[in-house]
Amino acid sequence: MDEFMQAAIAEAKQGLAEGGVPIGSVLVHQGKIIGRGHNRRVQSGSPILHGEMDALENAGRQPAKVYRECTIYTTLSPCCMCAGAIELYGIKKVVIGENQTFMGAEQRLREAGIEVEVRQDASCIDLMQNFIQQHPQLWHEDIGV
Amino acid sequence: MDEFMQAAIAEAKQGLAEGGVPIGSVLVHQGKIIGRGHNRRVQSGSPILHGEMDALENAGRQPAKVYRECTIYTTLSPCCMCAGAIELYGIKKVVIGENQTFMGAEQRLREAGIEVEVRQDASCIDLMQNFIQQHPQLWHEDIGV
Numbered sequence: 001m002d003e004f005m006q007a008a009i010a011e012a013k014q015g016l017a018e019g020g021v022p023i024g025s026v027l028v029h030q031g032k033i034i035g036r037g038h039n040r041r042v043q044s045g046s047p048i049l050h051g052e053m054d055a056l057e058n059a060g061r062q063p064a065k066v067y068r069e070c071t072i073y074t075t076l077s078p079c080c081m082c083a084g085a086i087e088l089y090g091i092k093k094v095v096i097g098e099n100q101t102f103m104g105a106e107q108r109l110r111e112a113g114i115e116v117e118v119r120q121d122a123s124c125i126d127l128m129q130n131f132i133q134q135h136p137q138l139w140h141e142d143i144g145v
Numbered sequence: 146m147d148e149f150m151q152a153a154i155a156e157a158k159q160g161l162a163e164g165g166v167p168i169g170s171v172l173v174h175q176g177k178i179i180g181r182g183h184n185r186r187v188q189s190g191s192p193i194l195h196g197e198m199d200a201l202e203n204a205g206r207q208p209a210k211v212y213r214e215c216t217i218y219t220t221l222s223p224c225c226m227c228a229g230a231i232e233l234y235g236i237k238k239v240v241i242g243e244n245q246t247f248m249g250a251e252q253r254l255r256e257a258g259i260e261v262e263v264r265q266d267a268s269c270i271d272l273m274q275n276f277i278q279q280h281p282q283l284w285h286e287d288i289g290v
Protein backbone atom coordinates (compact mmCIF):
# COMPACT_ATOMS: atom_id res chain seq x y z
CA MET A 1 0.00 0.00 0.00
CA ASP A 2 1.25 3.50 -0.77
CA GLU A 3 2.23 5.88 2.01
CA PHE A 4 -0.73 8.20 1.44
CA MET A 5 -3.43 5.56 1.93
CA GLN A 6 -1.43 4.38 4.95
CA ALA A 7 -1.56 7.95 6.32
CA ALA A 8 -5.34 8.11 5.74
CA ILE A 9 -5.76 4.78 7.58
CA ALA A 10 -3.55 6.08 10.43
CA GLU A 11 -5.97 9.06 10.70
CA ALA A 12 -8.95 6.68 10.76
CA LYS A 13 -7.33 4.63 13.53
CA GLN A 14 -6.57 7.78 15.51
CA GLY A 15 -10.25 8.71 15.24
CA LEU A 16 -11.23 5.25 16.50
CA ALA A 17 -8.81 5.57 19.44
CA GLU A 18 -10.51 8.88 20.31
CA GLY A 19 -13.88 7.11 20.38
CA GLY A 20 -14.90 8.46 16.99
CA VAL A 21 -16.01 7.27 13.57
CA PRO A 22 -12.93 5.63 11.94
CA ILE A 23 -12.71 7.47 8.62
CA GLY A 24 -9.50 9.27 7.68
CA SER A 25 -8.23 11.35 4.81
CA VAL A 26 -5.14 13.15 3.55
CA LEU A 27 -4.78 15.86 0.91
CA VAL A 28 -1.65 15.42 -1.22
CA HIS A 29 0.05 18.06 -3.37
CA GLN A 30 3.12 17.25 -5.45
CA GLY A 31 3.94 14.15 -3.42
CA LYS A 32 3.54 15.87 -0.06
CA ILE A 33 0.70 15.71 2.48
CA ILE A 34 -0.62 19.25 3.00
CA GLY A 35 -3.66 18.32 5.14
CA ARG A 36 -4.59 15.36 7.36
CA GLY A 37 -7.95 14.74 8.95
CA HIS A 38 -10.44 12.32 10.41
CA ASN A 39 -14.13 12.31 11.20
CA ARG A 40 -14.82 14.43 14.30
CA ARG A 41 -18.53 13.89 14.90
CA VAL A 42 -17.95 12.46 18.36
CA GLN A 43 -14.79 14.32 19.35
CA SER A 44 -15.93 17.84 18.34
CA GLY A 45 -19.70 17.29 18.17
CA SER A 46 -19.39 18.19 14.50
CA PRO A 47 -21.87 17.26 11.77
CA ILE A 48 -19.61 18.68 9.02
CA LEU A 49 -16.13 17.43 9.93
CA HIS A 50 -16.08 14.21 7.96
CA GLY A 51 -12.54 12.94 7.28
CA GLU A 52 -12.24 14.67 3.91
CA MET A 53 -13.64 17.96 5.24
CA ASP A 54 -11.24 17.86 8.18
CA ALA A 55 -8.28 17.27 5.83
CA LEU A 56 -9.37 20.24 3.67
CA GLU A 57 -9.84 22.39 6.77
CA ASN A 58 -6.44 21.45 8.16
CA ALA A 59 -4.77 22.24 4.82
CA GLY A 60 -6.08 25.79 5.29
CA ARG A 61 -6.64 28.32 2.51
CA GLN A 62 -4.88 27.21 -0.66
CA PRO A 63 -4.75 28.87 -4.08
CA ALA A 64 -7.16 27.44 -6.67
CA LYS A 65 -4.16 26.19 -8.66
CA VAL A 66 -2.96 24.02 -5.75
CA TYR A 67 -6.33 22.23 -5.34
CA ARG A 68 -6.37 21.41 -9.05
CA GLU A 69 -3.03 19.62 -8.64
CA CYS A 70 -4.12 17.72 -5.51
CA THR A 71 -5.15 14.14 -4.89
CA ILE A 72 -7.32 13.41 -1.85
CA TYR A 73 -7.10 10.00 -0.20
CA THR A 74 -10.00 8.80 1.90
CA THR A 75 -10.59 5.47 3.63
CA LEU A 76 -14.30 5.42 2.66
CA SER A 77 -16.24 6.51 -0.42
CA PRO A 78 -17.07 10.23 0.00
CA CYS A 79 -20.66 11.24 0.83
CA CYS A 80 -22.42 13.98 -1.16
CA MET A 81 -21.15 16.72 1.19
CA CYS A 82 -17.51 15.68 0.84
CA ALA A 83 -17.91 15.05 -2.90
CA GLY A 84 -19.40 18.56 -3.18
CA ALA A 85 -16.36 20.06 -1.43
CA ILE A 86 -13.99 18.11 -3.71
CA GLU A 87 -15.95 19.32 -6.72
CA LEU A 88 -16.02 22.94 -5.45
CA TYR A 89 -12.25 23.10 -5.32
CA GLY A 90 -11.69 21.06 -8.46
CA ILE A 91 -9.44 18.50 -6.78
CA LYS A 92 -7.91 16.43 -9.56
CA LYS A 93 -8.17 12.90 -8.21
CA VAL A 94 -9.81 10.95 -5.38
CA VAL A 95 -8.34 7.68 -4.11
CA ILE A 96 -10.91 5.71 -2.11
CA GLY A 97 -10.04 2.98 0.40
CA GLU A 98 -13.33 1.15 -0.07
CA ASN A 99 -16.92 1.58 -1.23
CA GLN A 100 -18.38 -1.74 -0.08
CA THR A 101 -19.57 -0.39 3.26
CA PHE A 102 -20.93 2.80 1.75
CA MET A 103 -21.20 3.91 -1.86
CA GLY A 104 -20.87 7.67 -1.89
CA ALA A 105 -21.27 10.24 -4.66
CA GLU A 106 -18.54 8.73 -6.87
CA GLN A 107 -20.59 9.05 -10.03
CA ARG A 108 -21.02 12.76 -9.40
CA LEU A 109 -17.25 13.14 -9.01
CA ARG A 110 -16.65 11.33 -12.31
CA GLU A 111 -19.25 13.50 -14.04
CA ALA A 112 -17.37 16.56 -12.77
CA GLY A 113 -14.25 15.26 -14.54
CA ILE A 114 -12.50 14.11 -11.36
CA GLU A 115 -10.47 10.89 -11.54
CA VAL A 116 -11.71 8.26 -9.07
CA GLU A 117 -9.73 5.21 -7.99
CA VAL A 118 -11.21 2.61 -5.63
CA ARG A 119 -8.85 0.24 -3.81
CA GLN A 120 -11.25 -2.06 -1.89
CA ASP A 121 -8.60 -2.23 0.79
CA ALA A 122 -9.20 -4.98 3.37
CA SER A 123 -8.03 -2.92 6.35
CA CYS A 124 -10.36 -0.04 5.43
CA ILE A 125 -13.29 -2.47 5.12
CA ASP A 126 -12.46 -4.15 8.47
CA LEU A 127 -12.27 -0.78 10.25
CA MET A 128 -15.76 0.19 9.10
CA GLN A 129 -17.39 -3.23 9.53
CA ASN A 130 -16.16 -3.58 13.11
CA PHE A 131 -17.18 -0.03 13.92
CA ILE A 132 -20.70 -0.33 12.46
CA GLN A 133 -21.26 -3.62 14.29
CA GLN A 134 -20.36 -1.91 17.57
CA HIS A 135 -21.95 1.53 16.98
CA PRO A 136 -24.77 1.23 14.41
CA GLN A 137 -26.61 4.35 15.66
CA LEU A 138 -23.53 6.55 15.48
CA TRP A 139 -22.86 5.40 11.94
CA HIS A 140 -26.43 6.12 10.83
CA GLU A 141 -26.34 9.54 12.47
CA ASP A 142 -23.09 10.37 10.68
CA ILE A 143 -24.11 9.33 7.22
CA GLY A 144 -27.63 10.71 7.64
CA VAL A 145 -29.44 7.41 6.95
CA MET B 146 -39.03 40.22 5.06
CA ASP B 147 -39.40 37.35 7.50
CA GLU B 148 -37.32 37.20 10.66
CA PHE B 149 -35.27 34.24 9.47
CA MET B 150 -33.96 35.87 6.29
CA GLN B 151 -33.31 38.96 8.43
CA ALA B 152 -31.25 36.80 10.80
CA ALA B 153 -29.27 35.34 7.87
CA ILE B 154 -28.58 38.87 6.59
CA ALA B 155 -27.51 39.94 10.09
CA GLU B 156 -24.99 37.05 10.03
CA ALA B 157 -23.72 38.16 6.60
CA LYS B 158 -23.28 41.71 7.89
CA GLN B 159 -21.44 40.45 10.95
CA GLY B 160 -19.08 38.57 8.64
CA LEU B 161 -18.50 41.74 6.62
CA ALA B 162 -17.77 43.71 9.81
CA GLU B 163 -15.18 41.06 10.69
CA GLY B 164 -13.49 41.60 7.31
CA GLY B 165 -14.95 38.43 5.85
CA VAL B 166 -17.12 37.27 2.95
CA PRO B 167 -20.69 38.55 3.64
CA ILE B 168 -22.74 35.38 3.37
CA GLY B 169 -24.94 34.30 6.27
CA SER B 170 -27.26 31.46 7.08
CA VAL B 171 -29.61 30.18 9.77
CA LEU B 172 -31.04 26.70 10.36
CA VAL B 173 -34.66 26.78 11.51
CA HIS B 174 -36.58 23.99 13.23
CA GLN B 175 -40.25 24.36 14.15
CA GLY B 176 -40.11 28.14 13.97
CA LYS B 177 -36.92 28.43 16.03
CA ILE B 178 -33.35 29.16 14.94
CA ILE B 179 -31.17 26.23 16.07
CA GLY B 180 -27.96 27.30 14.29
CA ARG B 181 -26.57 30.58 12.97
CA GLY B 182 -23.48 31.02 10.84
CA HIS B 183 -21.51 33.05 8.36
CA ASN B 184 -18.63 32.48 5.99
CA ARG B 185 -15.36 32.22 7.94
CA ARG B 186 -12.74 31.97 5.18
CA VAL B 187 -10.97 35.11 6.32
CA GLN B 188 -11.73 35.02 10.04
CA SER B 189 -10.80 31.35 10.64
CA GLY B 190 -8.72 30.68 7.53
CA SER B 191 -11.33 28.08 6.68
CA PRO B 192 -12.04 26.70 3.21
CA ILE B 193 -15.06 24.71 4.44
CA LEU B 194 -16.91 27.16 6.71
CA HIS B 195 -19.27 28.71 4.21
CA GLY B 196 -22.33 30.33 5.81
CA GLU B 197 -24.51 27.24 5.52
CA MET B 198 -21.77 24.92 6.81
CA ASP B 199 -21.14 27.22 9.77
CA ALA B 200 -24.86 27.25 10.63
CA LEU B 201 -24.96 23.43 10.48
CA GLU B 202 -21.80 23.23 12.59
CA ASN B 203 -23.18 25.63 15.18
CA ALA B 204 -26.44 23.67 15.40
CA GLY B 205 -24.33 20.72 16.52
CA ARG B 206 -25.31 17.07 16.27
CA GLN B 207 -29.03 16.77 15.62
CA PRO B 208 -31.16 13.63 15.17
CA ALA B 209 -31.94 12.74 11.53
CA LYS B 210 -35.61 13.51 12.24
CA VAL B 211 -34.82 17.12 13.18
CA TYR B 212 -32.92 17.85 9.94
CA ARG B 213 -35.83 16.52 7.90
CA GLU B 214 -38.09 19.09 9.57
CA CYS B 215 -35.66 21.98 9.09
CA THR B 216 -35.53 24.92 6.69
CA ILE B 217 -32.15 26.51 6.02
CA TYR B 218 -32.01 30.18 5.07
CA THR B 219 -28.98 31.48 3.20
CA THR B 220 -28.26 34.90 1.73
CA LEU B 221 -26.67 33.40 -1.43
CA SER B 222 -27.42 30.37 -3.59
CA PRO B 223 -25.59 27.38 -2.03
CA CYS B 224 -22.46 26.05 -3.78
CA CYS B 225 -22.07 22.31 -4.45
CA MET B 226 -20.40 21.71 -1.05
CA CYS B 227 -23.21 23.35 0.91
CA ALA B 228 -25.86 21.74 -1.31
CA GLY B 229 -24.19 18.38 -0.65
CA ALA B 230 -24.39 18.94 3.11
CA ILE B 231 -28.06 19.94 2.84
CA GLU B 232 -28.72 16.83 0.77
CA LEU B 233 -26.75 14.60 3.17
CA TYR B 234 -28.97 15.55 6.08
CA GLY B 235 -32.17 15.68 4.06
CA ILE B 236 -33.05 19.22 5.07
CA LYS B 237 -36.61 19.81 3.92
CA LYS B 238 -36.42 23.29 2.43
CA VAL B 239 -33.86 25.92 1.38
CA VAL B 240 -34.74 29.63 1.27
CA ILE B 241 -32.20 31.57 -0.81
CA GLY B 242 -31.67 35.34 -0.56
CA GLU B 243 -30.46 35.65 -4.15
CA ASN B 244 -28.95 33.69 -7.04
CA GLN B 245 -28.11 36.57 -9.39
CA THR B 246 -24.55 36.95 -8.10
CA PHE B 247 -23.92 33.23 -8.05
CA MET B 248 -26.10 30.35 -9.19
CA GLY B 249 -25.30 27.39 -6.98
CA ALA B 250 -26.38 23.75 -7.07
CA GLU B 251 -30.10 24.54 -6.80
CA GLN B 252 -31.07 22.05 -9.49
CA ARG B 253 -29.33 19.28 -7.56
CA LEU B 254 -31.28 20.21 -4.45
CA ARG B 255 -34.56 20.06 -6.36
CA GLU B 256 -33.61 16.69 -7.85
CA ALA B 257 -33.01 15.44 -4.30
CA GLY B 258 -36.60 16.38 -3.46
CA ILE B 259 -35.70 19.48 -1.45
CA GLU B 260 -37.97 22.52 -1.74
CA VAL B 261 -36.10 25.59 -3.00
CA GLU B 262 -37.39 29.15 -2.70
CA VAL B 263 -35.45 32.11 -4.18
CA ARG B 264 -36.23 35.62 -2.91
CA GLN B 265 -33.96 37.84 -5.11
CA ASP B 266 -33.69 40.11 -2.10
CA ALA B 267 -32.18 43.52 -2.90
CA SER B 268 -30.16 43.78 0.32
CA CYS B 269 -28.60 40.33 -0.26
CA ILE B 270 -27.67 41.32 -3.83
CA ASP B 271 -26.19 44.65 -2.68
CA LEU B 272 -24.08 42.97 0.00
CA MET B 273 -22.47 40.63 -2.55
CA GLN B 274 -22.09 43.15 -5.36
CA ASN B 275 -20.33 45.67 -3.12
CA PHE B 276 -18.12 42.99 -1.64
CA ILE B 277 -17.07 41.49 -5.00
CA GLN B 278 -16.28 44.93 -6.36
CA GLN B 279 -13.98 45.56 -3.42
CA HIS B 280 -12.48 42.06 -3.01
CA PRO B 281 -12.67 40.16 -6.31
CA GLN B 282 -9.77 37.83 -5.47
CA LEU B 283 -11.23 36.79 -2.13
CA TRP B 284 -14.54 36.01 -3.76
CA HIS B 285 -12.93 33.89 -6.46
CA GLU B 286 -10.88 32.03 -3.87
CA ASP B 287 -13.97 31.29 -1.82
CA ILE B 288 -16.15 30.00 -4.57
CA GLY B 289 -13.29 28.18 -6.27
CA VAL B 290 -13.59 29.97 -9.61
